[in-house]
Amino acid sequence: GExxxxxxxxxxxEGDSSVINCTYTDSxxxxxxxxxxxxxxxxxLLTYIFSNMDxxxxxxxxxxxxxxxxxxxxxxxxxxxxxxxxxxxxxxxNTDKLIFGTGTRLxxxx
Amino acid sequence: KAGVTQTPxxxxxxxxxxxxxxxxxxxxxxxxxxxxxxxGQGLQFLFEYFSETQRNKGxxxxxxxxxxFSNSRSEMNVSTLELGDSxxxxxxxxxxxxxxxxxxxxxxxxxxx
Numbered sequence: 435g436e437x438x439x440x441x442x443x444x445x446x447x448e449g450d451s452s453v454i455n456c457t458y459t460d461s462x463x464x465x466x467x468x469x470x471x472x473x474x475x476x477x478x479l480l481t482y483i484f485s486n487m488d489x490x491x492x493x494x495x496x497x498x499x500x501x502x503x504x505x506x507x508x509x510x511x512x513x514x515x516x517x518x519x520x521x522x523x524x525x526x527x528n529t530d531k532l533i534f535g536t537g538t539r540l541x542x543x544x
Numbered sequence: 545k546a547g548v549t550q551t552p553x554x555x556x557x558x559x560x561x562x563x564x565x566x567x568x569x570x571x572x573x574x575x576x577x578x579x580x581x582x583x584g585q586g587l588q589f590l591f592e593y594f595s596e597t598q599r600n601k602g603x604x605x606x607x608x609x610x611x612x613f614s615n616s617r618s619e620m621n622v623s624t625l626e627l628g629d630s631x632x633x634x635x636x637x638x639x640x641x642x643x644x645x646x647x648x649x650x651x652x653x654x655x656x657x
Contacts, residue, residue, distance in 0.1 A: 467645075467646070468650070474635055475650060475651075476632060476648045476649050476650040477636075477648040478552075478648070478653045479645055479646065479647060479648070482645055487656075511649075522587065524587075529592075529599075529600050530575060530577070530592050530594070530599060530600060530640070530645065531577065531589040531592055531600050531602070532577070532587075532589065532636075533580075533588035533589070534586060535586075535587065536586050
């Protein structure tokens with residue numbers, strides 16, 4: 435069935451790069467998304483990538499997609515304390531529903 | 545343009561009661577989806593509406609229902625509330641079809657006591 439997996443925690447020093455990883459099982463995923471959730475808030479769409487792309491860059495964010503291995507990553511350059519949040523990857527297949535990962539809690543320390 | 549608006553932001557209900565949550569999508573968006581977020585189960589898909597028709601439904605009991613109006617606003621209803629229904633309910637809107645992005649609202653935090 436459909437499944438999306440992420441590691442639970444990531445801790446990085448301010449100014450370093452963060453890499454959050456995600457693996458998914460549904461090969462029919464046409465779009466793959468990264469969302470950010472801060473405490474008490476909803477989900478903020480950070481970026482998304484279409485499945486026929488390998489990479490997408492948007493300012494400090496770089497998304498890499500390895501479709502063969504069903505692996506998605508989000509790299510945040512020059513990580514700041516304001517980047518501390520939970521990051522969710524999600525896949526969208528043939529139906530218009532998102533399958534979310536468990537979320538990765540990113541902690542940025544000075 | 546205005547984002548996705550969910551009302552109310554917080555709600556406290558008693559077991560056995562019913563509740564209705566509202567979602568106003570971004571202007572021009574015709575697809576509205578609902579998700580439940582709990583610490584134990586994470587984010588789970590409830591249902592999706594497009595042009596007043598339910599197109600997809602997740603694995604939730606029949607106590608969870610929804611509808612969409614002609615102006616694309618959507619409501620979800622939960623009847624006979626249980627303690628386990630306590631969650632953050634999130635609504636997402638999109639243009640629908642092969643358009644890509646989903647924009648989420650801030651959610652309604654439901655507490656059942």
